[in-house]
Amino acid sequence: MAIFVDDSTKVVVQGITGRDGGFHTREMIAYGTDVVAGVTPGRGGQVFDDKVPVYDSVAEAVEKHGANTSVIFVPPFGAAGAVFEAADAGCKLVVCITEGVPTVDMVKVMPFLKERGVRLIGPNCPGLLAPGIAKLGILPASIVKDGPVGLVSRSGTLTYEVVYQLTAAGLGQSTCLGIGGDPVIGTNFLDAIEAFNADPKTEAFVMIGEIGGDAEERAAEYIKAHVKKPVVAFIAGQTAPPGKRMGHAGAIVSGGSGTAAEKIKALEAAGIPVAERPLDIVPKLQEIWKR
Amino acid sequence: MNIHEYQAKEIFTAYGLPVPGGKVAGAVDEAVALAEEYGLPVMVKSQVLTGGRGKAGGVKFCESMDDVRTAADAILGMDIKGHTVHKVLITPAVDIDSEFYIGMLIDRNTKRVLLMASAEGGVEIEQVAKDTPELIFKHAIDPRFGLLDHEALGMGLKLVPDDIKKARQLGATMQKLYRAFVGADASLAEINPFIFTPTGEGHAIDAKVNLDDNALFRHPGYEDLRDLAAEDRSERKARVAGLSFVKLEGNVGCLVNGAGLAMATMDLVKYYGGQPANFLDIGGSSNPEKVVNALTIILEDPEVKAILFNIFGGITRCDDVAKGIIKATESMDITVPIVVRLTGTNETEGRALLAKTDLHPAETMDEAVQKAIELAG
Numbered sequence: 001m002a003i004f005v006d007d008s009t010k011v012v013v014q015g016i017t018g019r020d021g022g023f024h025t026r027e028m029i030a031y032g033t034d035v036v037a038g039v040t041p042g043r044g045g046q047v048f049d050d051k052v053p054v055y056d057s058v059a060e061a062v063e064k065h066g067a068n069t070s071v072i073f074v075p076p077f078g079a080a081g082a083v084f085e086a087a088d089a090g091c092k093l094v095v096c097i098t099e100g101v102p103t104v105d106m107v108k109v110m111p112f113l114k115e116r117g118v119r120l121i122g123p124n125c126p127g128l129l130a131p132g133i134a135k136l137g138i139l140p141a142s143i144v145k146d147g148p149v150g151l152v153s154r155s156g157t158l159t160y161e162v163v164y165q166l167t168a169a170g171l172g173q174s175t176c177l178g179i180g181g182d183p184v185i186g187t188n189f190l191d192a193i194e195a196f197n198a199d200p201k202t203e204a205f206v207m208i209g210e211i212g213g214d215a216e217e218r219a220a221e222y223i224k225a226h227v228k229k230p231v232v233a234f235i236a237g238q239t240a241p242p243g244k245r246m247g248h249a250g251a252i253v254s255g256g257s258g259t260a261a262e263k264i265k266a267l268e269a270a271g272i273p274v275a276e277r278p279l280d281i282v283p284k285l286q287e288i289w290k291r
Numbered sequence: 292m293n294i295h296e297y298q299a300k301e302i303f304t305a306y307g308l309p310v311p312g313g314k315v316a317g318a319v320d321e322a323v324a325l326a327e328e329y330g331l332p333v334m335v336k337s338q339v340l341t342g343g344r345g346k347a348g349g350v351k352f353c354e355s356m357d358d359v360r361t362a363a364d365a366i367l368g369m370d371i372k373g374h375t376v377h378k379v380l381i382t383p384a385v386d387i388d389s390e391f392y393i394g395m396l397i398d399r400n401t402k403r404v405l406l407m408a409s410a411e412g413g414v415e416i417e418q419v420a421k422d423t424p425e426l427i428f429k430h431a432i433d434p435r436f437g438l439l440d441h442e443a444l445g446m447g448l449k450l451v452p453d454d455i456k457k458a459r460q461l462g463a464t465m466q467k468l469y470r471a472f473v474g475a476d477a478s479l480a481e482i483n484p485f486i487f488t489p490t491g492e493g494h495a496i497d498a499k500v501n502l503d504d505n506a507l508f509r510h511p512g513y514e515d516l517r518d519l520a521a522e523d524r525s526e527r528k529a530r531v532a533g534l535s536f537v538k539l540e541g542n543v544g545c546l547v548n549g550a551g552l553a554m555a556t557m558d559l560v561k562y563y564g565g566q567p568a569n570f571l572d573i574g575g576s577s578n579p580e581k582v583v584n585a586l587t588i589i590l591e592d593p594e595v596k597a598i599l600f601n602i603f604g605g606i607t608r609c610d611d612v613a614k615g616i617i618k619a620t621e622s623m624d625i626t627v628p629i630v631v632r633l634t635g636t637n638e639t640e641g642r643a644l645l646a647k648t649d650l651h652p653a654e655t656m657d658e659a660v661q662k663a664i665e666l667a668g
Binding site for chain 1: 397400404417433434435473503505506535539548552553555559561570603605634656657
């Protein structure tokens with residue numbers, strides 16, 4: 001098992017003929033992900049790499065191939081439109097990799113998804129990799145290993161860093177999930193933690209947060225009340241100056257709130273160990289996790 | 292992107308919000324001429340991208356032309372929290388009977404635009420939120436329908452329970468502010484205060500708007516609103532080069548791929564007793580031109596005594612990254628030591644390439660950070 005994906009996951013890639021979309025489609029297929037179709041309006045009828053049929057619309061990909069999941073590599077101006085289209089066509093899971101999507105666009109998308117029971121991951125995220133099941137997005141397959149540890153993060157490369165350390169320590173992963181660095185995202189820490197808590201394969205998990213917002217604090221409350229599995233956290237951005245956007249649109253300390261210190265305090269108060277350095281995450285997990 | 296009060300008011304005016312007239316002046320004579328045009332009394336208001344202007348003496352009520360001259364002279368060139376005042380807004384002063392706060396921002400939890408309103412206007416809303424949060428009324432606006440008439444009126448009545456006329460005016464203001472927020476792609480829009488005169492006229496006296504950087508592509512005109520004088524020189528260069536960069540005060544220059552890893556790297560420099568000179572996310576590519584741009588910007592800071600590359604090669608292979616770094620550094624005349632930490636795909640090949648150069652290789656993030664701090668002295 002894993003979270004959000006299973007053996008029935010059939011993927012349509014929106015933006016498959018673009019540079020990034022094409023590159024990562026090949027990587028996803030190489031990992032064994034069931035990519036059944038691609039979509040690029042105007043390119044319908046083409047065949048990507050002699051194996052993946054390309055359509056003008058997601059609806060066609062769903063109708064002809066039973067696609068139930070979309071991975072989006074569409075530029076920012078069309079990204080929200082692509083999410084609407086995937087949801088309208090019947091995809092139940094949509095992973096939006098695109099960075100730089102206007103926030104107001106994501107606000108407009110949300111009720112549409114909720115009405116249709118669609119889960120969105122991202123935008124501005126590396127996606128999800130469930131070892132042995134599927135790779136949806138850009139997480140590097142070479143560093144993962146199948147196993148019992150869940151990982152959820154707002155970041156990309158920092159996630160890879162931690163996955164790499166877990167794998168090096170012999171701790172495989174059930175699902176690695178990057179939820180994205182934007183202020184308005186489809187799946188937040190709370191959703192991911194609920195799913196990890198319910199997933200029988202996940203025995204323990206790691207949560208990697210950063211400055212901005214209060215999603216980590218909310219997750220801490222939830223974990224304290226509902227989660228018995230061992231959890232270790234890390235928060236990036238302790239040295240970030242207030243009022244400055246640190247790369248991610250959502251990584252900003254504004255009006256004195258959303259600081260790393262507040263988050264660490266809330267997590268520790270909920271009994272969740274917070275690693276001081278990325279290097280401490282794995283030893284901390286091993287310390288509290290009596291297998 | 293943060294914009295000035297007068298620019299925010301221009302946006303407000305375009306969406307029909309009641310803003311008293313006003314124009315900016317960059318010199319004392321100009322300020323006086325504007326005051327003569329509007330007639331006394333006027334307000335002289337510093338235009339800087341920071342709060343607390345009033346407390347710093349950057350906002351003055353002027354009843355005579357001498358007052359205007361004195362105020363403009365004192366305020367122009369004034370330093371407010373590290374921001375130099377280059378422009379003052381001259382605006383007709385109005386009599387205030389009551390003051391309100393009306394603001395909107397993106398709420399991450401409801402994933403909607405959140406309207407906040409309070410009868411405690413004219414003071415710092417953060418303070419009200421801290422001391423008396425019950426005095427701030429909130430409503431998360433459904434993006435499908437916008438702020439409906441009864442919702443707007445309901446919020447208005449919470450502010451003025453006994454005055455339906457004013458409640459309607461407040462509600463209409465909230466609806467217009469929402470249209471401005473969405474239309475301009477704001478991330479924050481505030482009227483503080485919205486006031487009523489003794490005769491019941493409403494005015495948006497102060498305005499604050501932050502624009503969503505991600506949406507600037509569909510508002511080409513907004514690029515002109517950017518205050519280049521208020522932007523750090525190196526941050527401006529980085530923005531133009533498409534790099535995500537924030538200037539800090541330390542001596543260890545950091546080049547990292549990925550925002551989260553870049554923050555974690557800065558934190559680690561601090562953890563080991565050093566000071567990061569910057570935040571820089573160089574992104575996923577191994578493009579030597581991007582590395583040259585990044586190094587040029589970081590090395591313009593004379594405080595930088597060592598450079599630290601922290602690269603996790605996921606999709607981008609470490610040997611490609613190493614080639615990019617080597618090509619970039621060889622094309623430049625760099626005198627400070629450079630520590631390079633490469634981990635991930637093809638790390639062995641990447642490190643082998645580095646071993647043939649003067650660059651200092653490191654295997655782990657911790658080793659790299661400690662080495663960079665030591666070399667920075």
